Amino acid sequence: MIYLDYQATTPLAPEARDAMLRWLDGPDGQGFGNPHSSHRMGRAAAAAVELARDRVAALFPAGGKVIFTSGATEAINLAIRGTKGGKGKDSVSFSAIEHSAVGDTARSLGKFHELNVAQDGQCNIKQDMPADTRLVAVMQVNNEIGVIQPTVEWHRRAKEANALFLCDAVQAYGKIEVTGADMIAISAHKFHGPKGVGALWIRDGLDLTEVQTGGGQEGGLRSGTLSPALCAGFGAAAKEAKERMAQDAEHIAALWDRAREMFAGWELNGSADARWKGNLNIRKDGLDVARLMSDARNVCFSAGSACASGSGRPSHVLKAIGLSDKQAKSSIRLGFGRYTSMEDLEAGARSILEAAEAQGI
Template sequence: MTDPIYLDYQATTPMAPEAAAAMRHWIDAGYWNPHSSHKGGREAAAAVEVARDQVAALLPEHGRVIFTSGATEAINMALIGAMRRSGRKKLVNIATEHAAVRDTAFWLEREGYKLTLLPVDGKGLVDLDAARAAIDGETAIVAAMAVNNEIGVIQPLDELAAMARQAGALFMSDAVQGYGRVPLARDADMIAISAHKIHGPKGIGALWLRDGVEIAPLIHGGGQEQGLRSGTLSPALCAGFGVAARLADERAEQDAAHVAALWDEARDLFADWTVNGSTEHRYRGNLNIRREGIDVARLMSDVRGVLFSAGSACASGSGRPSHVLAALGLGDAAIKSSIRLGFGRYTTGQELEIAADLINRATEAQ
């Protein structure tokens, strides 16, 4: 049986062989606790610090990396932890943010904080005039994604960060889809990232904090991770994350050129479909498209040879329509006729061509 073609890179990426190899020693023999003071513990701790430096190399200078269980924890740590330390009560974020930001913001609102959701235009780009009006002296945090997980749109991070700084607010960016791929906000105060979106292991992410930014911890205990996150770190996961980050840095130009070529090919192969979101301000490893009248659930069932998505993997089982596509002004019918194709480092042009043929033929048959 032939393996299915994988086109769901926004949900997760295939593990880089080099990252898997880096983990094996720490799984098989290097089982030591990196927080122990004996020789084995010191060796494990040294591996963690090498990984920390590798991850930090793709982030702004003058900050520190705190390892977490993933980007969701990092986002919760940033938003809740910073709010608890701030004397202000207002959070501003974009209506198309990932559920990790969006649902944390709604939780904060229920806890008595103020929340403003910034609208986007039909291409998914934030309304900067609305942002200027909303970001004021009451604002504690402004949150904005680097690259949208559903439609790949790249927001004007530097402009939003400048507004936050002028108002005396912190700027937090969910960079899960952008880390290692696109420029991040130079003046960010907090950045959340994840290993498994850059060909690393699942179960580990990180929060970057600019020097001088202090937040309250969410998890209490031994204070192992710089006093902000208690719990024993996994040297294996850290090592895999570090090597994945190093590869992303070393292969940045090569990966970008490959993805750009795949994007051009995909646009031709799906010429009869309409692209959701900006085609200019976009990470080109994401192609979110719609075609009038198709039943996406049936399409996904019919095309068993291709693994793709009808939207965010995080919301795929919720039954909720995409809040991202709704924010673009699309109606229910258009939302329900949209699919997301994600490709990257290990996708071949031939795979893309075969997948397009299968999807288009199944679409015509409906």
């Protein structure tokens, strides 16, 4: 099986797995302590959590604090629901290509505004926002088309509007430098960490209110017992990503160049320049993607985001950049990264191309 779906999830790094094992049980059978307990086992587990917090924080802007969550969705909900605006500031403005964790959460609060994007997939910086905007949300790298957003400019726009800025950096963290924001959401399994753990980074001086009640863990912002194993794996993955970021980027750029060469003649969705090169979203007119995925069953790739697969609806991201329903439904997404070999990429591409040719495409 050839795995080309890195935007959905990434393989667990061996370093992350090794870090987790100590806190699942441990060689002495005493690695399962509750990090919120005051006895010796609890203090040891708490120390592992804090080491992981420091490692995760090392890839964020200087200052601020890291709040561990169950993943980016929870982090985004905490950011959107846990912040309040000043008088007359009660709506959320978000780009039309945000993940549903942002869009659906903002919509559920009743007052929201969608920011439009250009055909290249970048959120247009020169557009008006409602005067009542309290929070602006623009992701750093889009999960479906890989386009890098002008988040620095949007952070500035938010400040000028006396609003907070939330950045979904799920697809950016551990791959490129994460830019400034008031809050940043990430998820460990998108950069070779374990599933079930993520974080919200909050800049210094910003106070949030809790959105769930309970034991008051994580500074009173996120109740619930933390998993030392998940946190340790998260931290180890962050440490590894920081140390080999340039090496990973060089490898991925070579894979991108080869993939573009093999899929010559296919249309690229989104910018070719302002892009994370581990994401290749392409289309071929007339392509039956469901049949393609069945015929090329030895390759794991996506017809859209994993969160929306099976819905039958065209991708809201592809629709937002101007594609028709037919064009959106004839698009595929290939994702590759650190553990993708050139041989696997080429074999996977050949399988997809042969399956497309069988359709007369």
